[in-house]
Amino acid sequence: MNESTEGAPPHRYTAAVAGDVERRWQQYWDEHGTFHAPNPTGPLAEDAGVPEDKLFVQDMFPYPSGQGLHVGHPLGFIGTDVFARYSRMTGRNVLHTMGFDAFGLPAEQYAVQTGQHPRTTTENNIERYLAQLRQLGFGHDTRRRISTIDPEYYRWTQWIFLQIYNSWYDAEQGKARPIAELEEQYERGERATPDGRDWSELTRIERSAILDTHRLAYVDESPVNWCPGLGTVLSNEEVTSEGRSERGNFPVFQRNLKQWMMRITAYADRLIDDLDRLDWPEKVKAMQRNWIGRSRGATVHFPVHAAATEAGDEAAASSIEVFTTRPDTLFGATYMVLAPEHPMVDELTPEQWPEGVDERWTGGASSPAEAVAAYRHAASLKTEMDRQENRDKTGVFTGCYAVNPVNGARIPVFVADYVLMGYGTGAIMAVPGQDQRDWDFAEAYGLEIIRTVQPDDDFDGEAYLGDGVVVNSANDEGFSLNGLDITEAKDAVVTWLSEHGYGGADVQYKLRDWLFSRQRYWGEPFPIVYDVEGIAHALPEHMLPVELPEVEEYSPATYDPEAAETKPVPPLEKATDWVEVELDLGDGKRPYRRETNTMPNWAGSCWYQLRYIDPTNSERMCDPENERYWMGPRPEEHGPDDPGGVDLYVGGVEHAVLHLLYSRFWHKVLYDLGYVSSEEPYRKLFNQGYIQAYAYTDSRGVYVPAEEVVEENGRFFYNGEEVTQEYGKMGKSLKNVVTPDQMAEEYGVDTFRFYEMSMGPLEDSRPWATKDVVGAHRFLQRLWRLIVDENTGRLRVADVETSTEDRKQLHRAIAGVREDFAGLRFNTAGAKLIELNNYVTKTYSAAEATPRELAEALVLMIAPMCPHVAEELWHRLGHEGSLAHGPFPEADERYLVDETVEYPIQVNGKVRSRVTVPADADQDAVQAAALAEEKVAAALDGGEPRKVIVVPGRLVNVVV
């Protein structure tokens, strides 16, 4: 027992009493299924049907780590719970639950160390986690809990993969369609095969290869991020800007490997455009726009004087294709650059340097081939880090010239590593006059600089990026851009290019296709097998789920982090009995090999909201009727553009790109294929802040226990020794962890919940302060004391009359609290409740009894934040059952308006006096009353005011 409860009155609301109350009500909720939300149809439907007014609230589900929770973890969970509880009390059908994102590296790594199966570790952690969630009193519908590692869940993850695999993107219709419909187009000859042969003439392998190039999930041999230290490949999103793995910080290398990809780029436009239809933080939208990186511009083909590679060879007419966002500057293109990896480099490089070549261009080599080879070799050795640290422009002349199509100018072609193979076409037209990178290169290599946009008069920079009039842009055939503005010039050039066959308008994206396979054990197996010819086959639905086999070794082969030339070996490769199977896929039993990669960790989280809706459905991923009810668009409620989706999705901003982009992509595919009615998974997104903490280091830089540090005059001491304060994360190694368990022990969960919500706005990050928690505790003690006699435990509430003032206080609080709850402003809702409680305490704590009208309203209004103590008091007030479904107090307009209003009177903006007038006084009456006021009259000194501003209900300002 805590010493603070010793000697306290026997019926005071202490941590011990709170703990008892909390456990009892948690059990009650469990036994009564209080938070079960009915579905329109299926096993979770009820005879009574469902109300039209519903709310689907979702938290970003947690990874069940073995570390346990600290006080920062549940912040968002409490926020959604308060909102869900408030909404439920006002009569809405509320779906709120929580599952687990349970595949992932930590369990696998633990398995590697200890030999314990990742499933065992993970399931134990989930048990621990569930106990903690229960302790915090969340109103989850526990029937809807899912876990991504549950075969009945990942069966549907595999099923969705198959839908994606069996689809192609029809660019004309702007949507995904079944691959069978594409095959029909080929069969009927409506679509030409790549080499023009008839579909019927193609072999099975050839047909399958053609279809594979259209599938939304496909195998590709292309450059991928290979991370030898982890023994796996990674998606672009999982690689940091330093070119290292986000997890583990190992070096990542570009290697050509055969891997599964998802054609997310097909959805680039919709993923960008539909952001406008979402109620999301602008910051997150900006990050997604940035990641997708759409730029509009033009493709331009530059003919090359194809340098003969062999003596006497008349070079074939060839051209270099570039992408530019500034086609208007085409007349200023004075040279070109290819990325070192560009496939055309070899064919363009002639035997010998042209006559009189600039020495700076040759790199001192005796032939172009030698110079280019040396440069490419040097570039290949550079890591991302090197490239970033050193931005000096380097490059080498290929010996080849291209022709600027617009004016016939002969311009040199360089190889330089400031052009990246991964963006656009891997080649650029260089316009030093309007691009700083090109300017830098041109300066270093003595290349011509032509301005095609007239800078402002006072411009003294180098490359000019601003607006202006186009100059120096005309050819001999009468085509001229001179005098146009940039936008007009772009249009004119694009038109000219298409008319003359040199290119046309084009759009490029930074977004790449999503690398979807990982060489790990602890992930979803692919529902794919390969036949003896190596052709991939999707497994039929009835063979799902494909379950993970038992293996000896859980880890892939890992290597020296720097060993770039190594190859991935997935752990499933060794499960021979599982890999080699005989199956009947429709043409008799045949031998197949299973795909041995597994899906990335993001797969399971791409669609879990759909499974929450229909967690027990064994026929379908989710019944369409249930999906339509919980997630379907509601234009009458959210406007004509409403894409539908979860009503409120709360989580950290760290998932701004990865999870949220992948999830949107999957959802759109499912929408296109007709499985869901919503076009987006999450209609409204909210990023909660982080709870941070102070940490302290001693003179050696070693962390000391934060809770034992004392402050004195702004300096900090531990055991009498001065220590240094740091601010940041909460973590074991920082010795500053505070757990919800500690808080529950010391104050009870309701106090903890109330404190977390009242610390500040949910979206803000703020420091944890254990010493402040007592304020929330005192508040609940005062509330309890108003209702329960601390000495006898008897109810001290009676049906006594309340005063008009009481009602004004009460109804003002009700109106404010309702607004605050609805707007997720729990901190101010809490403050208003404390204020009302303080008023009632002041008015009735010394009286015989507290009026029931006030007591009940307080109890109901505190319930979303402090549900256990509210249930207990509601019960003691004589009510049967739970208050979880309301009622919630309603404000009576009559008490929100005063009969009189006190106006502050400003003279020249400074408050000088006050005057009280009837609330219905019109502006003239208020003005008259103000001017008649003694001090104001004195300030006017008999003169006329220059101006009088009356703000109805606010104030009067007299200007003299």
Added chain:
RNA sequence: GCCCCCGUGGCCCAAUUGGCAGAGGCGGUCGACUUAAAAUCGAUUCAGUGCCGGUUCGAGUCCGGUCGGGGGCACCA
């Protein structure tokens, strides 16, 4: 380098969106209860909103600049 967000009493935070800077909590001080302390209760204290300038009858709120803190992107043609 580019883009975004935030600076209000000693601390965490409010302020009806341009209208009296203070709702709430912590802390401090004083008092009650107690043999005493803790806990609890009551009372009370404290800033002119990072800084400079502008718009306005009126600016924490809008605009420009500047300093400080946090975040995102980064040779993307």
